[in-house]
Amino acid sequence: xxxxxxxxxxxxxxxxxxxxxxxxxxxxxxxxxxxxxxxxxxxxxxxxxxxxxxxxxxxxxxxxxxxxxxxxxxxxxxxxxxxxxxxxxxxxxxxxxxxxxxxxxxxxxxxxxxxxxxxxxxxxxxxxxxxxxxxxxxxxxxxxxxxxxxxxxxxxxxxxxxxxxxxxxxxxxxxxxxxxxxxxxxxxxxxxxxxx
Numbered sequence: 001x002x003x004x005x006x007x008x009x010x011x012x013x014x015x016x017x018x019x020x021x022x023x024x025x026x027x028x029x030x031x032x033x034x035x036x037x038x039x040x041x042x043x044x045x046x047x048x049x050x051x052x053x054x055x056x057x058x059x060x061x062x063x064x065x066x067x068x069x070x071x072x073x074x075x076x077x078x079x080x081x082x083x084x085x086x087x088x089x090x091x092x093x094x095x096x097x098x099x100x101x102x103x104x105x106x107x108x109x110x111x112x113x114x115x116x117x118x119x120x121x122x123x124x125x126x127x128x129x130x131x132x133x134x135x136x137x138x139x140x141x142x143x144x145x146x147x148x149x150x151x152x153x154x155x156x157x158x159x160x161x162x163x164x165x166x167x168x169x170x171x172x173x174x175x176x177x178x179x180x181x182x183x184x185x186x187x188x189x190x191x192x193x194x195x196x
Contacts, residue, residue: 015054016064018044023065028107032062033121058121063133066126069108070134073167074141076102081142085149089189096167096185100178103171113172128172138164159192 022043026035037058041048055061077095084091103109112123126133143152143160150156163185170181 019051019055020065020068023061024108028111031115032123062123062126066123066133070137073099074138077142078145088193089186092163092185092189093182096181097178099167100170100181135164162188
């Protein structure tokens with residue numbers, strides 16, 4: 001019986017992944033406002049009740065979907081930071097550039113930003129307004145990684161918060177070349193290293 005809990009957790013994780021994959025496919029194809037829990041259930045090959053049991057409401061599904069996408073962006077950032085552990089400035093600049101390049105090719109982000117449903121149902125507020133789903137999640141993960149080399153503390157958290165806000169801003173409201181964001185990341189990193 002000791003393995004039963006692990007098996008159940010694996011099955012839950014697999015179902016969760018299938019549901020988020022289905023929701024992502026439907027959102028990129030037809031938009032979030034057109035997505036229904038029945039459509040997600042059908043695409044995932046389960047009953048609608050199982051969707052509600054596994055995920056909850058449509059709002060919770062959207063938060064889970066955006067949260068998983070945030071984790072993918074964070075993975076890009078962390079890869080670039082890990083490649084340059086002794087050079088925070090170069091790592092930050094590369095991380096911001098990498099995240100924005102990833103965002104430019106991200107179908108879900110494109111679907112959210114180009115949706116004409118911003119006045120009704122939209123995932124845009126989950127990306128930009130609700131701090132727990134994107135901002136706090138990304139800051140925690142990146143700060144934890146950087147703390148091993150640069151030490152913990154409020155200055156590090158403020159620096160990472162600035163980097164994450166920079167990526168969110170440029171990813172959701174691109175206004176120029178990635179070079180602008182890279183210069184801003186360089187400025188933030190140098191300011192952090194210089195100290196208060």
